Amino acid sequence: MTSAALRSRAWKLLEMVTTPLLPSDYLDLVSPLRAGGDLRGRIEAVHPETGDAATLVIRPGRGWRGHTAGQYVRIGVDVDGVRLWRAYSVTSPSNRQDGRITITVKAIPDGKVSNHLVRRAQPGTLIQLDQATGDFVVPEARPAKVLYLTAGSGITPVMGMLRDIELDDVVMVHSAPQPQDVIFRNDLHDLVADKKLRLTELHTDTDGMLDISRLDELVPDWAERETWACGPAGLLDAAEDHWTEHGVPERLHTERFRPGVVVTGDGGEVTFGTTGKTVDADGATPLLDVGEEAGVLMPSGCRMGICFGCVTPLTAGAVRDLRTGEITEAGPGVLIQTCVSAAAGPCDIER
Amino acid sequence: MTAIDPTAHLTAEQIEELGRELDAIRDEVIAGRGEKDAAYIRKVISAQRKLELFSRGVLLFSIFPPAWLVGTAGLSVAKIMENMEIGHNVLHGQWDWMRDPKIHSTTWDWDHVSPAEQWKHSHNELHHTYTNVIGKDNDLGYGIMRVDEDQKWHPFHLGQPLWNFINACFFEYGIAAYDLELGKNLNKRRRKNPEFRARARAVGRKIRKQVLKDYVIHPLLSGPSFLTTLAATFTANLVRNIWSHSVIMCGHFPEGVQVFERRSIKGETRGQWYLRQMMGSANISGSKAMHFMTGNLSHQIEHHLFPDLPSNRYAEVAVKVRALFEKYELEYVTGPLPKQVFSAWHKVFRLSLPNRKPRVKTPDREQELVAA
Ligand code: FES
DSSP states (O other): HHHHHHHHHHHHHHHHHHHOOOOOHHHHHHHHTTTTTTOOEEEEEEEEEETTEEEEEEEOOOOOOOTTTEEEEEEEETTEEEEEEEEEEEEEEETTTTTTTTEEOOOOTTTTHHHIIIIIOTOOOEEEOOOBSSSSSSSSSSOSEEEEEEEEEHHHHHHHHHHOOOOOOOEEEEEESSSSGGGHHHHHOOOOOTTOEEEEEHHHHHHHSSOOOGGHHSTGGGGGGGGEEEEEEEHHHHHHHHHHHOOOOGGEEOOOOOOOOOOOOEEEEETTTTTTTTEOOSSSSHHHHHHHHHOOOOOSSSSSSSSOTTTEEEEEEEEETTTTTTTTOOOOOOEGGGGGGHHHHEEEEEO | OOOSSSTTOOOOHHHHHHHHHHHHHHHHHHHHOOHHHHHHHHHHHHHHHHHHHHHEEEEEEEHHHHHHHHHHHHHHHHHIIIIIIIHHHTTTTTTTOOOOOOTTTTTOOSSSSHHHHHHHIIIIIHHHHTTBBBTTTTTTGGGGGOOOOTTTTOGGGGGGHHHHHHHTTTHHHHHHHHTTTHHOOHHHHHHHOOOHHHHHHHHHHHHHHHHHHHHHHIIHHHHGGHHHHHHHHHHHHHHHHHHHHHHHHHHHHHHTOOBBBGGGGTTOHHHHHHHHHHOOOOOOOOOOOHHHHTGGGGGHHHHHHOSSSSGGGHHHHHHHHHHHHHHHHHHHOOBBHHHHHHHHHHHHHHHTTTOOOSOOOOOOOHHHHHOO
């Protein structure tokens, strides 16, 4: 018998020992970051960057496969007891000696996770981790001339690149409200002092927003540069138009942080993902009824919110709890009770 | 059965007002759920796992009597924690709000021969929706006992103290059979039903795993302590079964608890539903440790009003609920464990015999129950 087969036999036996739990449920007690377990990380330090941004040093579990500069990682954090998932760019170089990674988080107004991470995260806390992903990366064949066009926390993936890859001719145009809001300001100025970067820093509180047509004056050869842009949607939209107008759209790479904000309302179009049915629902009819009405096979039980027999993943949009009025937005691992939830805007349900 | 409806003094408006007050209690807990509660359940789960691991470890040496005693006691407690405070409550969805896929009603499995899926259906859905409605809630006597004067007597019921005792010893098997609706499915036609067969197979698989673990693998691992480990696991399961059976009997069977007729719940309002839960359940009084070991089912009344609230909150909810009982002049059935267990057993004995005679000329029970 091969050793792999032997190991799988041994594991099967171990599973019989621990049933109905799994051996990993016990191993998690002592070694949550071990190889072969679910990927997790431990926050080891939190360093403030600006008044509302901080860098988290994370020790990833043994299963971490590393990242490429510019990629992001999804993390699951428990905020007030509820697990929430968000994506953040990795800001550490890919060859960091101690195997740790860093992410840099800017607290956005009303941002549950970002505020928690910046202001309350404690070293020692375990978080859930996904492997790094994203194609906002510099290709193996290094371009000769590069432009980084960033604003606000859009600097984070680019900082990951700057720390990772040395290029000959790098220009950066970065916007932030005021000098003290510029994340990594010291690092950037150090790079400038070492002649590794030419930087234009714009302060939107005094200079106003970047008018994309000013690029000609700020970076006269912008059209010849391979460009990576990251920042608010307005900036990226303007950049995409500008690059297209000048016939060089392929030179522009963009990264959008927050996919469209969920619009909540009263009722909306409900899509049943598995069956592919779409129907209009009002804001007072339980989604269970909406689905049944449309001929979708919906699991159910008590129909009054107590048995949890109707729990179904909410994959997009938002719903309102008909008992408390509470809004639940879609996200990874978000399950809703369809018998007491109504559409609060367009939403997708896995049925 | 009480011939006189204990809720007759309430007007329809009062009942709806009561419902609103209970909703407010629920909303308050939901708004306040947070980090502390999450930390609580995680701590309990981790403590349970450690205790089980420790006890199983000690039982490897159970050939030595002190090790047998410590291991058996530890395993019994671990099994009780696992079924009561953790399994029952997680499977109720009490911790779903944490969105932790490892502590979730859709993924949890418990140390029990009834598969979680089947139990959730018969318990969460049927029992909790139709609490104490004769013919709808099979928990009323588990289909093998007569627990209300209004249920028809049959000579079979003469043996019910014995049935109940056997059920207590092998409670988890009783529950599995009950979740399968075994009695009703044993006739030829139903036995062949593919849906029933699939469920029966699931039970079979679960039983096989449980039995293998407790009665084969762990004893084998103990080597020379094979027999003593086997005896220890058997004892722990017995203790757990008798304990949970006793706690559960106290929830709906003691004297003073009401049962309802099928037709009485037609068109039931939210307030009436709440009222039925209040009148159909009974509590156990006692210390914090006692509440913990019952999985907080000692707060059965509160649990039935709000089956999805985290169990660690029932104690504080109970104070407010009890105040409502007083305000609306309703009887809050509670008492220490021995008293409640005695009361439930007394009923099992009493109703094994046919009713001597209806204590009151049967009033139109239906009408009186419509108000309930
Ligand atoms: S059907 Fe019971 S909770 Fe939705």
